[in-house]
Amino acid sequence: MPRVLSCIQPTGSVHLGNHLGALINWVAGQHEGDVYHGIVDLHALTVVDTPGLIGDQTVELAAMLFAVGLDPQVATVFVQSHIHEHSELSWIMECTVSYGELSRMTQFKDKSAKREGEFISAGIFTYPALMAADILLYDADEVPVGDDQRQHVEITRDVALRFNHRFGDTFVIPRAVHPKAGARVMDLQDPTSKMSKSAATDAGIVYMLDDNATIEKKFKRAVTDNDGEVRYDRAAKPGVSNLLDILSACSGTPVDTLAASYSQYGPLKKDTAEAVISVVEPVRARYGELMADRGELTRLLRIGNDRARAVAAATLARVHSAVGLLPRV
Numbered sequence: 001m002p003r004v005l006s007c008i009q010p011t012g013s014v015h016l017g018n019h020l021g022a023l024i025n026w027v028a029g030q031h032e033g034d035v036y037h038g039i040v041d042l043h044a045l046t047v048v049d050t051p052g053l054i055g056d057q058t059v060e061l062a063a064m065l066f067a068v069g070l071d072p073q074v075a076t077v078f079v080q081s082h083i084h085e086h087s088e089l090s091w092i093m094e095c096t097v098s099y100g101e102l103s104r105m106t107q108f109k110d111k112s113a114k115r116e117g118e119f120i121s122a123g124i125f126t127y128p129a130l131m132a133a134d135i136l137l138y139d140a141d142e143v144p145v146g147d148d149q150r151q152h153v154e155i156t157r158d159v160a161l162r163f164n165h166r167f168g169d170t171f172v173i174p175r176a177v178h179p180k181a182g183a184r185v186m187d188l189q190d191p192t193s194k195m196s197k198s199a200a201t202d203a204g205i206v207y208m209l210d211d212n213a214t215i216e217k218k219f220k221r222a223v224t225d226n227d228g229e230v231r232y233d234r235a236a237k238p239g240v241s242n243l244l245d246i247l248s249a250c251s252g253t254p255v256d257t258l259a260a261s262y263s264q265y266g267p268l269k270k271d272t273a274e275a276v277i278s279v280v281e282p283v284r285a286r287y288g289e290l291m292a293d294r295g296e297l298t299r300l301l302r303i304g305n306d307r308a309r310a311v312a313a314a315t316l317a318r319v320h321s322a323v324g325l326l327p328r329v
C-alpha cells in the first residue's frame with residue numbers, strides 16, 4: 001500500500017480548483033493507500049496575520065475535508081501546528097535547500113510580485129522547506145496535488161536526494177500525482193489564470209459553499225470566445241477548454257467525448273453548472289451538519305493528530321540520528 005500525503009492551507013473558503021485538483025482524489029485514494037492529510041496552518045501564516053482568524057478557518061476546513069468524504073476511520077487528518085516536528089524538520093530542510101533553488105520558485109516570484117510595496121515575509125521565501133518537511137516526515141510515496149504544486153514537489157525530491165546523499169538513506173523520495181482532468185482549474189472570468197483564493201474578484205471562483213443559483217450565475221457569465229466552436233484547445237480556447245475540463249472532472253467523461261457532443265456554448269455552460277451542483281450540493285449539506293458539532297470535530301482532529309504525531313516523531317528521530325546531533329540528555 002503506498003503511503004500518501006497531501007495538505008491544504010486554511011486560507012479562505014475551499015473552491016472548485018481545490019476540490020477537483022486535490023480533494024476529490026484524496027477521497028478516491030483513501031482506500032488504496034495509507035493516507036495523511038494536513039491542514040497546514042503554519043503555511044497560511046506567510047500571508048495571514050489577523051489575530052484569531054486561522055483557528056476558525058482550520059475548524060471550517062476540517063469540516064470541509066470530512067464533508068467531501070474523507071473518512072476519519074481510514075484517513076489521517078491532522079493540523080500542522082499541532083505536530084511540532086513540522087517546524088523542527090523545516091529548519092533542517094532550510095539548511096539543505098539552497099538560496100538559489102528557493103529564488104527560482106515561480107510561486108515565490110508570483111506571490112512576492114503581487115505583494116510589492118506590502119510586507120513580504122521571509123516565510124514566503126522559505127515556504128518550500130516547510131512543505132518538504134510536511135511530505136518527508138510521513139515517508140510519502142505519492143503526493144496528490146494540482147498542477148500548481150508540481151515545482152514544490154520537485155524541490156522536495158531534490159532536497160531529499162541531497163540529504164540522503166550527505167547523511168545516508170533517510171528519506172523516501174516522493175512523487176507528485178495529478179488528476180487526468182481538473183489538475184488546473186482556471187478562473188471563469190479570466191481563464192488564463194488559475195482559480196485562486198487570491199484573485200481580485202469572486203465572480204470567476206466557484207466556492208464549495210456557494211448556493212445553486214450563484215453557481216449557475218457564475219457559469220452563465222463564464223468568459224469564452226467569439227468563434228462559437230466547442231473544441232478542447234487550452235492555448236487558443238482557454239475558456240471553453242476550462243468548461244470541458246471541469247465537466248470532465250465532475251462527470252468522468254473524457255474531454256474529447258464531451259467536446260464532440262456540444263455545438264453551442266450555452267448548453268455546455270448549463271450542463272457544467274449542473275454537474276458541479278451535483279458534486280457540491282451533498283458536500284454543502286454534510287458541511288452544515290459537521291459544523292453544528294464542534295466537539296465532534298475536535299475529537300476527530302485529535303485522533304488524526306495522534307496518528308500523525310507517531311509517524312512524524314519517528315521520522316524526526318531518524319533524521320537527528322542521521323545528521324549526528326547529540327542525542328537528547
Ligand code: TYM
Nearest residue numbers: 006007008009017018021022134145146183184185194195
Ligand atoms: P493550496 O492550499 O493552495 O491548495 C490545496 C490543493 O488544491 C490544489 N489547487 C488546484 N488544483 C487545480 N486547479 C486549481 N485552480 C487549484 N488551486 C489549488 C493545489 O494544487 C493543492 O493540491 N503548498 C500547498 C499546500 C501544502 C502541501 C504540502 C501540499 C503544504 N504542504 C505538502 C502537498 C504536500 C498549497 O498552498 O495548496
